[in-house]
Every structure is written in structure tokens, then in C-alpha cells.
Amino acid sequence: MSRNNxxxxxxxxxxxxxxxxxxxxxxxxxxxxxASQSESEKPRKEKKxxxxxxxxxxxxxxxxxxxEEEQEPQMVVGSDKESIEAYLTKRLATAKxxxxxxxxxxxxxxxxxxxxxxxxxxxxxxxxxxxxxxxLNLFESLDSLDPAFHGQTITDFERxxxxxxxxxESQQSQKMEDYFAVLFSDLRSFQSExxxxxxxxxxxxxxxxxxxxxxxxxxx
Numbered sequence: 482m483s484r485n486n487x488x489x490x491x492x493x494x495x496x497x498x499x500x501x502x503x504x505x506x507x508x509x510x511x512x513x514x515x516a517s518q519s520e521s522e523k524p525r526k527e528k529k530x531x532x533x534x535x536x537x538x539x540x541x542x543x544x545x546x547x548x549e550e551e552q553e554p555q556m557v558v559g560s561d562k563e564s565i566e567a568y569l570t571k572r573l574a575t576a577k578x579x580x581x582x583x584x585x586x587x588x589x590x591x592x593x594x595x596x597x598x599x600x601x602x603x604x605x606x607x608x609x610x611x612x613x614x615x616x617l618n619l620f621e622s623l624d625s626l627d628p629a630f631h632g633q634t635i636t637d638f639e640r641x642x643x644x645x646x647x648x649x650e651s652q653q654s655q656k657m658e659d660y661f662a663v664l665f666s667d668l669r670s671f672q673s674e675x676x677x678x679x680x681x682x683x684x685x686x687x688x689x690x691x692x693x694x695x696x697x698x699x700x701x
Contacts, residue, residue, distance in 0.1 A: 586671060590667070623635075
């Protein structure tokens with residue numbers, strides 16, 4: 482092995498060793514939160530108790546929702562003041578229920594959006610630190626090498642780092658593509674649901690008007 486190859490091999494090893502060590506730390510910084518080992522080792526009995534509590538909580542929530550629906554005033558068809566006011570109360574209650582659902586969906590979207598871009602930032606931060614550390618190691622190593630080897634060493638380093646950067650950017654691009662595909666799919670589904678709700682409310686308004694008009698004629 483030539484002296485030039487020995488220097489290049491030693492230099493590449495000096496670059497990769499700290500990067501691999503730092504990458505392990507970076508992955509724990511940037512990774513999504515997962516259940517800790519201690520949580521996965523909790524006794525089964527405790528997990529069963531939690532499951533029962535969760536089921537009870539879900540049943541209570543369902544009952545409360547059913548009770549709210551039952552308490553909503555029923556549609557009253559008529560042309561007198563009391564009937565019109567009851568109709569308005571029903572319509573506003575329906576609109577408010579829809580608005581709460583929309584608000585809940587929007588908050589879920591905002592939370593997911595924040596999680597995704599925070600993760601992307603953490604990945605980018607760890608990567609940029611590793612790249613900067615590699616470059617610092619290169620320039621510090623050049624000071625200890627014969628100037629005759631500088632050109633080849635820089636060329637080898639540039640090729641190595643170019644491949645690393647391309648790999649990282651490709652992963653980032655794929656993550657964004659996957660995320661936006663799901664996001665747009667969810668938005669289209671939500672749009673369809675809201676349009677169905679709007680059409681239903683419009684039809685109910687026209688049906689109520691016809692019934693109210695008929696009620697008015699019957700009184701004459």
C-alpha cells in the first residue's frame with residue numbers, strides 16, 4: 482500500500498469514527514418518542530386495570546354525547562312565534578355541534594403539523610452538526626499532513642461527504658412527500674364531509690320552510 486493511500490485511509494477513519502458516535506446520540510435526540518423500556522415491562526395486571534378504566538371512560542363519554550344529543554331541541558314545524566324560535570334554536574344547536582367538530586379536527590391537524598416539522602428540524606439539526614464536525618476534522622487533519630497530499634485528501638473527502646448529503650436530502654424529500662400525501666388526502670376527506678353537512682343543512686332548511694308555509698296556510 483502506497484504512502485498516499487495509507488494517509489487517505491487514516492484520514493477517512495478519523496472522519497467516520499466521530500460521525501458514527503455522534504449519529505447514535507443524534508438519532509436518540511431526533512427520533513420520535515417511543516415508550517420506554519420500563520413502561521413496556523409494567524405488570525400485566527396494571528395494564529389490565531388501565532384498560533378497564535379506559536373502557537369505562539369511553540362509555541361515560543359516549544353516554545354524555547348521547548345525552549347531549551337527546552337534550553337538543555327537536556325540530557318544531559309551525560308558523561307561530563314559538564315554533565319559529567324553536568326551529569332557530571335547533572338550527573343553531575346543529576351548527577354549533579358542527580363547529581365543535583371542525584375545531585377539534587383543526588386542532589388535531591395543528592398538533593400533527595407541529596410534530597412533523599419539529600421532527601424534521603431535529604433531524605436537520607443533528608445532520609448539520611455532524612457535517613460541520615466532519616469538515617472541522619478535515620481541516621485540522623490537513624495541518625498534520627504533507628501539503629503534497631492535501632489535494633487528493635480534499636477530493637476524497639468531498640466525494641464522501643457529497644454522498645452523505647445526497648442520502649440525507651433524499652430521505653428528507655421522501656418524508657415530506659409522504660407527509661403531504663397523507664395531509665392532502667385528509668383535507669379532501671374533511672372537505673367532502675363538510676360539503677355533505679352543508680348540503681344536508683340546506684335541504685333541512687328548505688324542508689322546514691315548506692312545512693312552515695303549509696302550517697301557515699292550514700291556519701287561514
